Amino acid sequence: ELKVEQNPLFLSMQEGKNYTIYCNYSTTSDRLYWYRQDPGKSLESLFVLLSNGAVKQEGRLMASLDTKARLSTLHITAAVHDLSATYFCAVDLTQGGSEKLVFGKGMKLTVNP
């Protein structure tokens, strides 16, 4: 059974600061996705990481994937209040011809002025 763990689950940080959050998973997978969810809203796709060593950047967020360590990181640079949201990582699990995503519990980020 594939388990996906995010660390930390809650983060409160000051504007302007940097921080890295982690997503670990328990079995082999080459594809990992990061999503953002605002309160009461649906999930918005942030990053698609499709191979070992993949790095994607969008604004103040940068995501990377190490498939050998089964680890993805989401680095926040110079945080701003608008980044406050819940961030989910999801790992692709393909078994027996079927494909599905397994989600972590999410990390709730609060950026304080």
Next chain:
Amino acid sequence: DGGITQSPKYLFRKEGQNVTLSCEQNLNHDAMYWYRQDPGQGLRLIYYSQIVNDFQKGDIAEGYSVSREKKESFPLTVTSAQKNPTAFYLCAVGVWGGEQYFGPGTRLTVT
């Protein structure tokens, strides 16, 4: 305009009643998924379908049923057998080997 449509946005039902949540897409993707989200939790997969007239149970299928008669539509029925149906329900569509795109969600409250 379009993409993925879920209706209604909010739904209230009495315990013991079945209720059907709608999910429609015009993205022409083959795969469709239903997830449940409880407060402060991640998403759990209920059912998924990779092609018309075929679907598979996810991790928490008990008390739910689906159909996939058309590529564009994947309705979810929450039956009276589901013990704790109050939740936020999200429909997603995707392509094989690619990311999933989520609809706006339906918030179901059962009292």
